Amino acid sequence: MRATPSAPAARSRGRGGSEAxxxxxxxxxxxxxxxxxxxxxxxxxxxxxPALVLLAVFMVAPILLAxxxxxxxxxxxxxxxxxxxxxxxxxxxxxxxxxVVRGDFAKSLRNNLYYVIGVVPAQTFLALILAVIVNAKLxxxxxxxxxxxxxxxxxxxxxxxxxxxxxxxxxxxxxxxxSALLPGRVxxxxxxxxxxxxxxxxxxxxxxxxxxxxxxxxxxLSWWDWISGPSVALSSIMILATWTTTGTFMLMFLAGxxxxxxxxxxxxxxxxxxxxxxxWRVTLPMLKPTLFLVVTLGLIGTWQxxxxxxxxxxxxxxxxxxxxxxxxxxxxxxNSAMGRAAAIAFIVFVIILVFTGLQRxxxxxxx
Amino acid sequence: MLRRAVLTxxxxxxxxxxxxxxxxxxxxxxxxxxxxxxxxxRSFDLRAWGDVLLHSDxxxxxxxxxxVTVAATLLRVFLDSLAGYxxxxxxxxxxxxxxxxxxxxxxxxxxxxxxxxxxxxxxLTLLTRTPGSSCPWPSTPWASSHAPVLRRAPPRAGGxxxxxxxxxxxxxxxxxxxxxPARPC
Numbered sequence: 410m411r412a413t414p415s416a417p418a419a420r421s422r423g424r425g426g427s428e429a430x431x432x433x434x435x436x437x438x439x440x441x442x443x444x445x446x447x448x449x450x451x452x453x454x455x456x457x458x459p460a461l462v463l464l465a466v467f468m469v470a471p472i473l474l475a476x477x478x479x480x481x482x483x484x485x486x487x488x489x490x491x492x493x494x495x496x497x498x499x500x501x502x503x504x505x506x507x508x509v510v511r512g513d514f515a516k517s518l519r520n521n522l523y524y525v526i527g528v529v530p531a532q533t534f535l536a537l538i539l540a541v542i543v544n545a546k547l548x549x550x551x552x553x554x555x556x557x558x559x560x561x562x563x564x565x566x567x568x569x570x571x572x573x574x575x576x577x578x579x580x581x582x583x584x585x586x587x588s589a590l591l592p593g594r595v596x597x598x599x600x601x602x603x604x605x606x607x608x609x610x611x612x613x614x615x616x617x618x619x620x621x622x623x624x625x626x627x628x629x630l631s632w633w634d635w636i637s638g639p640s641v642a643l644s645s646i647m648i649l650a651t652w653t654t655t656g657t658f659m660l661m662f663l664a665g666x667x668x669x670x671x672x673x674x675x676x677x678x679x680x681x682x683x684x685x686x687x688x689w690r691v692t693l694p695m696l697k698p699t700l701f702l703v704v705t706l707g708l709i710g711t712w713q714x715x716x717x718x719x720x721x722x723x724x725x726x727x728x729x730x731x732x733x734x735x736x737x738x739x740x741x742x743x744n745s746a747m748g749r750a751a752a753i754a755f756i757v758f759v760i761i762l763v764f765t766g767l768q769r770x771x772x773x774x775x776x
Numbered sequence: 777m778l779r780r781a782v783l784t785x786x787x788x789x790x791x792x793x794x795x796x797x798x799x800x801x802x803x804x805x806x807x808x809x810x811x812x813x814x815x816x817x818r819s820f821d822l823r824a825w826g827d828v829l830l831h832s833d834x835x836x837x838x839x840x841x842x843x844v845t846v847a848a849t850l851l852r853v854f855l856d857s858l859a860g861y862x863x864x865x866x867x868x869x870x871x872x873x874x875x876x877x878x879x880x881x882x883x884x885x886x887x888x889x890x891x892x893x894x895x896x897x898x899x900l901t902l903l904t905r906t907p908g909s910s911c912p913w914p915s916t917p918w919a920s921s922h923a924p925v926l927r928r929a930p931p932r933a934g935g936x937x938x939x940x941x942x943x944x945x946x947x948x949x950x951x952x953x954x955x956x957p958a959r960p961c
């Protein structure tokens with residue numbers, strides 16, 4: 410439960426605590442401590458309660474409700490009271506019972522896994538590079554570049570997705586540009602191509618279908634299909650996602666860069682550090698908290714990709730852009746299986762916790 | 777030089793899609809098919825604009841968005857600066873518990889909440905009424921997630937009231953640790 414935002418927040422909380430203590434020890438802070446505390450106590454609860462009420466109604470209650478629904482069989486159309494207890498059936502359908510449901514869930518996990526592996530490093534890397542360049546003191550037009558890179562982030566994701574449908578159309582910009590750069594005409598039907606990238610690579614060396622051992626299935630999906638790589642359609646969405654989020658993360662890196670005291674970098678320069686050393690030995694280590702934040706937010710965001718899939722492909726072609734988040738929507742609102750939808754949501758929640766936990770371990774060990 | 781080239785390339789990649797959609801909105805249908813790539817219209821056709829502005833409910837949708845945006849923003853700024861101030865600067869019993877609770881609830885990814893939020897709204901019968909369906913409530917609690925950010929505000933020795941309030945507002949409004957780069961420099 411306290412995987413992600415709590416990490417930086419907890420740290421800042423520690424600092425906040427000492428801050429508060431420092432404040433009360435300051436001039437005038439000590440007098441009539443109990444009186445002040447009493448008044449502050451009332452004010453504290455008074456100030457916090459509106460936010461708490463909203464949190465309870467729209468966060469805590471839904472979480473508990475979802476947990477309950479995930480153990481029930483409910484269409485979402487009839488009143489909730491008409492639902493019947495389902496035990497752990499919803500979870501078993503997804504994890505242990507052979508069938509289409511489990512197969513689709515496996516596909517969505519595979520797709521999203523490739524999505525995460527592609528998008529998180531790409532956006533983090535790009536954002537860092539752009540931030541470092543834009544942060545240079547002697548760069549003309551910094552404000553312009555900063556605004557340009559941030560522009561996609563402030564635009565509605567659905568609107569941006571439709572722009573990209575247009576760009577990736579067979580006669581669209583992407584194909585035109587590629588045709589100009591590469592020999593021959595590129596006529597890719599980006600959003601309707603279900604070939605996995607790894608499958609395509611293997612095809613170039615003559616492997617066209619599953620070799621024997623890869624025909625075995627795991628969660629109703631053959632190993633051959635597990636290793637397919639992201640489909641061309643999914644890759645288009647990955648490009649879109651990277652394009653959209655890079656600006657936001659660049660801004661976070663910029664904030665991190667500006668929090669590095671210039672004295673530290675100047676000291677390193679005086680000590681004779683080259684630019685490369687300066688970046689790898691001083692700047693990057695000092696950016697670690699920001700890096701942690703960016704990767705964490707990236708992981709959370711990419712495991713929940715929905716808007717782009719909804720607007721661009723609806724899970725197709727051949728379910729290669731199906732993601733768990735989209736599956737939640739499809740099962741809950743189109744297939745009237747709210748219980749199953751809630752169960753998927755909780756499994757995704759666990760996956761996110763595991764991923765952020767792993768990432769925390771890795772970053773901590775490096776520290 | 778290389779640096780500038782990289783930046784310019786990326787700026788083009790980031791801006792071109794917007795320019796193109798703006799240009800496309802002024803192109804006639806045959807032109808869109810014939811020249812989908814040019815970022816300027818040749819025909820200057822206003823039909824698409826007329827369709828959207830005059831022959832659709834677009835003005836209503838825009839109005840709805842404005843209502844939601846304004847209400848949600850006002851509520852967020854107000855409630856979150858209250859809560860954030862209490863959590864960051866006031867000394868009261870239960871503060872630690874409340875803070876930990878807020879943070880742990882916010883760590884739950886929103887996807888888990890799509891279905892049940894729909895349920896809560898439905899149970900409260902808010903979905904069928906206008907104030908309900910355009911109500912900013914569901915998104916409001918998210919804003920509280922930024923309350924903890926306030927704790928990072930540097931302590932000011934003689935912090936004057938208005939100054940401090942401005943810092944808080946800015947931090948809450950900034951929504952993400954973006955307060956840094958937003959500074960002119």
